[in-house]
Structures are given as structure tokens and as C-alpha cells.
Amino acid sequence: MARETYEAEMNALREEMLKLSNMTNRALERSIVILRDRSFDEGEKLIEDDEEINLACHHIEESCLNIIATQQPVAGDLRFIFATMQIAMELERIADYAKGIAVINRKIPPGSHIKPLIDIPRMQQKAREMLEMSMDSFLKCDLDSARRIPSMDVEINLLYEQVYRELVTRVMESPERIADAMLLTFAAHNLERVGDRVINICERVVYLCTGDVVDMG
Amino acid sequence: MTEQTVMKTRDFTLYYGAFKALNSITMDIPVNCITAIIGPSGCGKSSLLRSFNRMNDLIVDMSVEGRILVDDEEIYSQDVVELRKKVGMVFQRPNPFPKSIFDNVAYGPRIHGTRDRSKLAAIVESSIRDAALWDEVKDDLDKSALSLSGGQQQRLCIARALAVEPEVILMDEPASALDPVATLKIEELMEKLKRKYTIVVVTHNMQQAARVSDYTAFLLTDSERAGNLIEFGGTSDIFTKPVDKRTEDYISGRFG
Amino acid sequence: MNSRKLRQNLAYSTMWLACGMTVAILLVVIGYVIVKGFALINLDFFLTAPRGGLSGEGGISSTIIATVYLVITTLVFATPLGVGAGIFLVEYADNIKSRLVKKLVAVARFGVETLAGVPSIIFGLFGYALFVSALHFGFSILSAALAGTCLVIPVIIRTTEEALKSVPNSYREASLAMGANKWETIWKVVLPSAIRGISTGVVLSAGRIVSETAIFYVTLGGSYRTPTSLMSSGRTMALHVYYLAMETRAFDKALATAAVLVVLIILLNLVINTVSRWLST
Numbered sequence: 001m002a003r004e005t006y007e008a009e010m011n012a013l014r015e016e017m018l019k020l021s022n023m024t025n026r027a028l029e030r031s032i033v034i035l036r037d038r039s040f041d042e043g044e045k046l047i048e049d050d051e052e053i054n055l056a057c058h059h060i061e062e063s064c065l066n067i068i069a070t071q072q073p074v075a076g077d078l079r080f081i082f083a084t085m086q087i088a089m090e091l092e093r094i095a096d097y098a099k100g101i102a103v104i105n106r107k108i109p110p111g112s113h114i115k116p117l118i119d120i121p122r123m124q125q126k127a128r129e130m131l132e133m134s135m136d137s138f139l140k141c142d143l144d145s146a147r148r149i150p151s152m153d154v155e156i157n158l159l160y161e162q163v164y165r166e167l168v169t170r171v172m173e174s175p176e177r178i179a180d181a182m183l184l185t186f187a188a189h190n191l192e193r194v195g196d197r198v199i200n201i202c203e204r205v206v207y208l209c210t211g212d213v214v215d216m217g
Numbered sequence: 218m219t220e221q222t223v224m225k226t227r228d229f230t231l232y233y234g235a236f237k238a239l240n241s242i243t244m245d246i247p248v249n250c251i252t253a254i255i256g257p258s259g260c261g262k263s264s265l266l267r268s269f270n271r272m273n274d275l276i277v278d279m280s281v282e283g284r285i286l287v288d289d290e291e292i293y294s295q296d297v298v299e300l301r302k303k304v305g306m307v308f309q310r311p312n313p314f315p316k317s318i319f320d321n322v323a324y325g326p327r328i329h330g331t332r333d334r335s336k337l338a339a340i341v342e343s344s345i346r347d348a349a350l351w352d353e354v355k356d357d358l359d360k361s362a363l364s365l366s367g368g369q370q371q372r373l374c375i376a377r378a379l380a381v382e383p384e385v386i387l388m389d390e391p392a393s394a395l396d397p398v399a400t401l402k403i404e405e406l407m408e409k410l411k412r413k414y415t416i417v418v419v420t421h422n423m424q425q426a427a428r429v430s431d432y433t434a435f436l437l438t439d440s441e442r443a444g445n446l447i448e449f450g451g452t453s454d455i456f457t458k459p460v461d462k463r464t465e466d467y468i469s470g471r472f473g
Numbered sequence: 474m475n476s477r478k479l480r481q482n483l484a485y486s487t488m489w490l491a492c493g494m495t496v497a498i499l500l501v502v503i504g505y506v507i508v509k510g511f512a513l514i515n516l517d518f519f520l521t522a523p524r525g526g527l528s529g530e531g532g533i534s535s536t537i538i539a540t541v542y543l544v545i546t547t548l549v550f551a552t553p554l555g556v557g558a559g560i561f562l563v564e565y566a567d568n569i570k571s572r573l574v575k576k577l578v579a580v581a582r583f584g585v586e587t588l589a590g591v592p593s594i595i596f597g598l599f600g601y602a603l604f605v606s607a608l609h610f611g612f613s614i615l616s617a618a619l620a621g622t623c624l625v626i627p628v629i630i631r632t633t634e635e636a637l638k639s640v641p642n643s644y645r646e647a648s649l650a651m652g653a654n655k656w657e658t659i660w661k662v663v664l665p666s667a668i669r670g671i672s673t674g675v676v677l678s679a680g681r682i683v684s685e686t687a688i689f690y691v692t693l694g695g696s697y698r699t700p701t702s703l704m705s706s707g708r709t710m711a712l713h714v715y716y717l718a719m720e721t722r723a724f725d726k727a728l729a730t731a732a733v734l735v736v737l738i739i740l741l742n743l744v745i746n747t748v749s750r751w752l753s754t
Contacts, residue, residue, distance in 0.1 A: 003470050003471070006470070072424055073469070074423075074427065074456045074457070074468050074469060075455075075456060075457060075458065075459050075464075075465045075468055075469055076465055076469065077469055078456070078457060079457065079458070210458070211457060211458025
């Protein structure tokens with residue numbers, strides 16, 4: 001086969017992206033467990049582990065630049081490299097949101113939350129589902145899937161509004177816990193932003209498959 | 218494509234005896250642009266290029282079907298000498314005549330009737346300037362052209378072609394016999410020249426085609442070993458989102 | 474010493490011997506002629522005409538003039554014809570589509586090859602039959618030059634062909650691509666490049682004419698007088714050597730003439746060598 005080194009480098013890049021997305025997915029999962037179980041030690045660990053994700057993202061960027069400089073990719077390969085660089089950045093941001101939730105957990109004093117967490121975990125579930133599907137469509141260049149995923153974001157937005165309204169109600173009942181309520185809102189907002197980031201990923205996948213730049217927000 | 222076209226081919230087919238070398242090529246060459254013709258070896262790129270200025274006429278047993286038009290006139294209805302004045306050519310290996318630099322560049326104008334020495338000198342100077350060679354040779358135009366380096370000789374050949382004031386310049390792998398620095402000089406020169414002329418360049422070097430051209434044509438042989446035009450488009454489109462899979466495979470280096 | 478080494482040394486010695494003998498023969502012949510001949514050479518020798526008759530008195534002035542006259546006349550006929558034919562064969566013949574013309578060209582090529590090997594006396598007899606007798610030119614510079622033309626044309630055609638073929642095709646392409654037509658290309662690019670090769674052929678022919686005897690013996694006649702026109706008879710230096718040796722007692726004068734001839738030939742060859750070396754730079 002022509003250009004074996006090139007193919008090997010491209011495959012290695014795919015592997016790294018898969019690993020990065022798994023790490024990000026895990027971080028999201030852990031962040032909600034931390035928030036729900038109020039485990040501060042786990043929270044610190046998650047914040048530390050974000051460093052690993054940042055390094056992985058930078059390494060992917062370096063690999064991409066390297067391939068551009070040494071292999072002069074064009075057409076589909078070039079779009080893949082470009083999309084990879086952008087999606088890696090999105091994944092790193094998503095991981096930052098997860099870290100943000102752990103930071104928020106730190107700020108809320110120990111004890112149970114102002115209200116039991118039901119919708120926030122559901123938002124996280126949806127977001128992780130969207131993330132997995134979008135990464136799958138990226139690695140397989142699945143155009144149809146990439147086009148369908150953004151509509152799932154509607155659910156996350158609805159859940160976010162619901163969380164917001166309920167927290168407002170709770171604050172009106174117990175005004176002294178307004179700080180906690182605000183922090184929880186921020187956490188939910190982080191998850192809502194994850195959904196938006198996944199939509200960005202889907203836009204990059206469409207670019208990868210067709211060469212067209214679209215806006216699916 | 219929004220530009221005007223200066224040359225077109227319509228279902229152009231070329232035969233060497235019974236062998237079909239080019240199959241029904243239809244394309245438009247836009248004016249004041251650089252159009253690159255790429256494709257694997259033997260796909261007919263040079264044959265197509267040489268058809269534009271009827272250099273193929275030199276081959277015994279050659280026959281054509283279809284049409285090529287320059288300035289909307291069929292090339293076989295035009296006087297071949299006038300055609301070659303309008304459509305000049307630069308070859309793969311620099312081929313200056315074993316004469317002085319001045320006589321090389323003045324050759325074309327002299328053939329076409331210019332005798333006045335001062336006029337010739339003016340034409341020679343402006344052509345050599347346009348070919349980005351003036352500063353290197355201005356002190357001794359009577360030196361033999363063969364004493365120049367490869368890259369300089371090629372620029373001299375370009376100056377020679379420019380001296381007859383063509384509309385189109387055909388370049389058959391103009392830099393393939395040159396070192397990288399000389400190659401880059403030729404590419405820069407092409408960028409400058411396209412403001413006044415139209416350039417069609419055949420190249421083996423894909424990065425060169427991508428760097429230098431505005432439009433790219435991709436040729437490939439079919440099962441009968443005849444060259445076909447697979448895709449023609451803006452260079453940035455061809456190199457970021459080609460339409461035909463064969464184009465994508467070729468430019469990604471997956472064959473050829 | 475083992476047998477392999479012995480064989481090698483033997484071969485080496487044999488070849489040395491062969492080479493030595495060849496050089497020796499050359500030196501002896503030329504040396505004898507020059508040494509014996511130079512004794513008689515002085516300015517008078519070049520400036521007086523031979524007196525004719527059995528005595529062999531006089532010099533070689535008329536023969537020098539006759540030789541030069543003959544060489545020039547022959548080349549005037551042979552060069553345009555030969556170079557023209559060469560140009561046609563190389564530049565035009567292969568592009569002709571007509572079957573008949575292609576056949577004619579093949580015959581012409583074969584003819585040129587054959588003529589190059591024909592003994593010069595044949596040309597002499599042909600020249601006698603046609604020019605001297607049938608056309609009533611008689612023994613003259615004209616008859617001899619025409620016969621000489623037949624003799625040297627194959628050489629000129631061949632060297633012209635080689636010279637033209639060695640001009641790179643890229644020059645022709647470059648010229649045509651600028652809008653020159655075929656003749657302009659030949660006249661302004663190809664011929665100037667080929668001129669050195671062509672001149673080698675011409676100089677070779679001149680040398681041939683200077684050294685030929687049989688062909689001019691039957692076409693030039695043997696007059697010892699200085700030729701005054703194309704129709705005059707005369708004798709070349711080579712012929713004079715023969716006449717002196719066979720018809721007079723002045724064998725020493727024959728050697729002197731031969732010495733002059735040998736020096737002339739050597740000079741001509743030097744010219745050819747220099748020109749060829751020019752070619753390869």
C-alpha cells in the first residue's frame with residue numbers, strides 16, 4: 001500500500017482521539033457522582049486528572065501539525081486533520097466543564113443539596129450519550145448520524161430550564177440557601193454547554209464528510 | 218467559473234496512428250489564470266498541452282477529432298505560425314539556442330519581421346525583465362546562453378517565449394529539471410506572469426500544482442489507455458473537497 | 474612464471490610489435506619522401522612551371538594552381554548538392570507520407586552508401602565517357618571537377634547527415650514553438666549548429682581531391698601548363714608525381730613533389746582534427 005507511514009500516523013491519530021473522548025466521557029460521569037455523593041477527595045482527584053486530558057489534547061494538536069508539515073495531506077485527509085484539531089479542542093473544553101462541576105462541588109458546604117439531584121444527572125446522561133454518538137460518527141465519518149444528533153440537544157435545554165425553575169422555587173422557600181442554588185445552576189449550565197459543544201463536534205463531522213461548513217446550532 | 222475563457226477544447230480526441238491517446242476532452246481555460254494539468258505518467262498531459270499549439274503536427278501519423286479553439290477560432294483553421302505566436306511554449310529541459318543571450322530572445326521577433334536594432338533591444342530588455350532575469354544578465358547580453366545556470370537558462374527560455382507577445386504560455390513541467398531554489402523562482406515568476414498572460418502548466422508535482430495554480434485539471438487513462446478528463450475545478454476545491462474519488466485517491470498519493 | 478602470465482606478456486609484446494611496425498612503416502615512407510625530397514625544395518621550385526618533356530626540369534607552380542583550381546571547382550559543385558541532399562534526408566524525408574517518395578528516398582540512401590565504397594577509377598572512367606567524350610568537354614578542369622563531385626558527394630552527404638542529426642531536437646522544437654516555419658528553423662538554428670560538422674566533411678573532401686590520382690588521370694589530361702580556364706587541361710600535384718616518376722628521369726623531383734604533397738596532407742589532417750575537437754566542446 002502506498003504511504004504506509006502516513007496511514008500509520010493517521011491511524012495513531014484516530015486512536016488518540018478515541019482515548020481522549022473516553023477520558024472526557026469518564027470525567028463527565030465522575031463529575032456527577034462527585035456532586036451527588038458530595039465526595040471532596042474524588043473531586044480533588046478529578047481536578048488533578050484534568051491535567052492529563054489537557055496534555056492529551058496538546059499531543060493530538062502536535063501530531064496534526066506534524067502530519068501537515070511532513071505529509072502534505074490534501075482533500076479528505078486534510079479535512080480529517082483539520083476536524084481532528086478542532087474536535088480535540090471541543091473535547092478539552094467539555095472536560096473543563098466536568099472539572100468545573102468538581103470545583104462547584106468544593107464550594108457547596110458539606111451536607112445534602114437544597115433539592116435531590118434528579119434532572120442534573122439526567123442532563124449529564126443525555127450529554128454523555130450525545131458525546132459518544134458524535135465521536136462514533138466522527139471516527140466512522142457517518143454523515144446521517146452527525147446530522148441527527150443536534151436535535152437531542154433540545155432535551156438538555158428543556159431539562160436545564162426545569163432545573164432552573166425548580167431551584168428558583170426552592171430559593172423562595174429557603175432564601176438562606178441562595179448561594180447553593182446558584183452554584184447548582186452553574187453546574188447545570190455547564191452540562192447545557194456540553195450539549196452545545198457536542199453540536200460543534202457534529203458540525204465538524206459534517207465538514208469532514210462533505211467539505212461544507214454548516215451551522216447546526 | 219466566472220472568468221472569461223481564452224482557449225477551449227470540445228470533445229477533443231487525439232490519435233497516434235490507431236492508438237487513441239486522448240479521449241473526448243472538453244475544458245475551458247480561463248484567461249489570466251494559471252491552469253494546472255495533473256495526472257499519472259502516460260495519461261496524456263503533455264499530448265494535450267502540445268495539441269494547444271499544434272506541436273503535435275510534427276508527429277507523423279497523428280490525427281484529431283473534435284475542436285480546440287483559441288480566441289474562439291479553431292486552431293486548424295488558423296495559420297500555424299500565427300497560432301504559435303499567440304500560444305507560446307516552454308519546455309521541460311531548458312533549450313536555449315547556442316547563440317548569445319540577446320540573439321536567443323531576439324530570435325522570435327526577428328522571425329516575425331522586426332529588424333530595427335533599437336526596437337529589438339527594447340523588446341529583449343522588457344522580455345528579460347518580465348522573466349525576472351534582467352539583473353543577472355544585463356551586463357553582458359552577448360555572452361553565450363549556454364554559459365548560464367539551469368535555472369537561468371529556463372528563465373531565458375521563458376523570456377524568449379515572451380518576446381513574441383503571446384496570449385497564452387504553455388509550460389511542460391518547466392521546473393522538473395531544476396533544483397528547489399530555481400523551482401521556486403520559476404513559480405514566483407508564474408505568479409507574476411499571469412497578470413499579463415494566461416498560463417497552462419503540466420506538472421508531475423502535486424504540491425507545485427496546489428501552490429501555484431488557480432484551476433486544476435485531472436487526467437487519467439481509461440481501460441483503453443486513452444487519457445480522459447476526470448475532473449476540472451478551482452484548485453482549492455480540488456485539493457480540499459474533490460468530487461471524484463479517483464481524483465481524491467490520486468492527490469492523496471494512494472496511486473500513481 | 475606461470476602460463477597465464479606468460480600468455481599475457483606474450484600478447485602485450487606482440488601488440489607492441491604490431492604497433493611499432495605500423496609506426497615504423499609510416500615513418501619510413503614519410504621520412505624517406507620528406508628527407509629525399511626536401512633537398513630539392515626551394516622557392517624556385519614553387520614558382521617555376523615544369524618544362525615538360527623527358528628532362529623533368531622546372532618546378533611545380535602550374536600543378537599547385539591546377540590542384541587549387543580543381544579543389545575549388547569540385548567543392549563549388551559538390552558542396553551545395555551534398556549539403557542540400559543531406560538536409561533533405563535528415564529534415565524532410567522522414568515526414569513525407571507518399572509511398573512513392575519514401576521508396577525513392579530509400580533507394581537514394583542505398584545509393585549514397587554504395588557510392589561511398591566505389592573505387593575512384595570507376596568515377597574516372599564514367600567521367601571520361603560522359604564529360605570528356607560524350608559532352609565534348611574534353612580533358613579539362615570541368616570534366617575532372619564533375620567526376621570529382623561524384624566521388625566526394627557521398628562523403629559530404631554522410632557528414633552533413635551526421636552533423637544535422639547531432640543537433641538536439643529540442644532546438645528545432647523551440648524554434649517551431651515560437652512560430653518559425655521549417656525552413657527558417659533549418660537556416661537559422663539547425664545549420665548554424667551543424668556547420669562545424671559539415672565543414673569537416675568539406676575539408677575531408679578537399680583532402681581526397683588533393684590525393685586522388687586515377688580519377689583525374691583520365692579526366693584532367695596531363696598538360697604541364699598552367700590552366701587558364703575551366704576547359705583547360707592540367708595536372709594536380711599527385712599526378713605530377715606520377716608523370717615525373719614514370720615519364721622522366723627526374724625521380725628526385727618526383728620525391729620533392731611528393732614531399733610537398735605529404736606536408737599538405739598532414740596540414741589538412743591537423744585542420745580536421747582541430748575542427749573535430751572544437752565540435753566536442
